[in-house]
Amino acid sequence: MSTTRVHYAGIATRALALAVDVAIVQVIVFTCAAVIGLVGSLVGDLHLDTLGRVLAAVAWALAVATYFVTFWSTVGQTPAMRMMDIRVVAADGTPPSLGRSIVRLVGLGLAIIPFFAGFLPVLVDDRRRGIHDMLAATVVEHEGSPGGPFLSAPAP
Amino acid sequence: MPGAADPRDVAIGAVALGVRTGARAGRVALVPLGLALRVPVAGGVLRRRADALAAGGAAARLQVRDAVLRSEELDRLICAVLENERTDQLVARVLESPGLERLIVRVLESRLVDELTERVLRSPELERVVEYVATSPQVLDAVSHQTRSLADEMAVNVRRRAESVDDAAERTVRGWLRRPRPHPA
Numbered sequence: 001m002s003t004t005r006v007h008y009a010g011i012a013t014r015a016l017a018l019a020v021d022v023a024i025v026q027v028i029v030f031t032c033a034a035v036i037g038l039v040g041s042l043v044g045d046l047h048l049d050t051l052g053r054v055l056a057a058v059a060w061a062l063a064v065a066t067y068f069v070t071f072w073s074t075v076g077q078t079p080a081m082r083m084m085d086i087r088v089v090a091a092d093g094t095p096p097s098l099g100r101s102i103v104r105l106v107g108l109g110l111a112i113i114p115f116f117a118g119f120l121p122v123l124v125d126d127r128r129r130g131i132h133d134m135l136a137a138t139v140v141e142h143e144g145s146p147g148g149p150f151l152s153a154p155a156p
Numbered sequence: 157m158p159g160a161a162d163p164r165d166v167a168i169g170a171v172a173l174g175v176r177t178g179a180r181a182g183r184v185a186l187v188p189l190g191l192a193l194r195v196p197v198a199g200g201v202l203r204r205r206a207d208a209l210a211a212g213g214a215a216a217r218l219q220v221r222d223a224v225l226r227s228e229e230l231d232r233l234i235c236a237v238l239e240n241e242r243t244d245q246l247v248a249r250v251l252e253s254p255g256l257e258r259l260i261v262r263v264l265e266s267r268l269v270d271e272l273t274e275r276v277l278r279s280p281e282l283e284r285v286v287e288y289v290a291t292s293p294q295v296l297d298a299v300s301h302q303t304r305s306l307a308d309e310m311a312v313n314v315r316r317r318a319e320s321v322d323d324a325a326e327r328t329v330r331g332w333l334r335r336p337r338p339h340p341a
Contacts (some may be wrong), residue, residue: 010322016314083311084318123329126338 007142008128009086011119014140020080025067029060065105073101085143090136100136107132 009017033056040046048056071078076095077087088104090096096104111118111131118131127139193199193206224230237243250256263269276282289295330337 010319011325012321013315013318016318083314085311085315123326124333124335128326 009140011122017080017084021078069101073098104136107135
């Protein structure tokens with residue numbers, strides 16, 4: 001069988017992109033929180049009770065999820081992935097759909113929880129996929145790689 | 157001990173003496189005229205005559221000045237002076253002289269330079285120049301291009317290093333597992 005070389009992104013590139021993305025999201029969330037806190041302190045005494053903290057955590061999670069899912073499903077890459085010149089694609093070579101992006105985000109959480117052990121398959125998988133890629137049926141490849149379906153996938 | 161007098165100096169001295177003497181004689185000759193101008197009846201006539209003479213003199217002075225400035229002889233004289241080898245030597249000597257250096261240092265250290273600098277810095281013209289330069293499209297393009305180039309270069313370097321680490325990490329782990337990376341046909 002003839003295969004075409006696709007340059008899949010490795011663990012260091014992806015880790016760096018993820019770190020930069022998380023930093024970007026944190027800056028956005030903290031900026032918004034600071035503005036809300038400032039307005040709250042001007043209006044009245046701002047005090048977060050348990051419910052407020054839970055709501056803040058939910059807002060943070062929603063911000064993170066919105067950031068990743070929006071970028072993945074629309075252009076196939078986050079700003080940090082753009083910086084690293086990589087993109088996430090589905091089996092047909094296009095950016096993952098909204099549902100697939102949500103699945104990938106859940107898988108990303110699952111990969112991170114056991115001390116990032118979910119990323120270890122990237123080191124041994126032929127297409128350098130992590131757990132979240134396997135769950136969402138996506139790959140992360142370098143820009144400039146031949147588009148289309150997973151051309152370098154080994155024959156089943 | 158002084159040597160023999162230079163004939164040229166003697167001639168120039170004689171001319172200077174003649175001019176000085178002529179000027180004194182002229183001033184003495186004008187004394188009666190000044191007295192006559194104060195005479196009630198003849199003074200008015202004489203004053204008008206003197207004014208007419210002064211106007212004629214001023215016009216003649218302007219004509220002479222214009223003629224000199226327009227004359228080709230003046231151009232040739234200036235060119236000859238500038239192209240003269242002695243002018244070069246003179247300029248070189250002046251530039252190399254310690255006196256000029258001292259003079260320039262004194263000027264630079266003087267309060268005049270500080271005041272001029274302050275006035276220039278506070279002048280609205282300088283503000284306009286700075287504003288023009290700061291908002292000029294060429295300058296903005298150059299700054300933007302430089303910034304973009306730096307960011308691009310940084311990103312390329314980071315990408316290259318990350319890819320090296322990618323390959324090294326994968327090679328190491330695959331080596332432990334004795335599972336070589338499949339090569340495409």
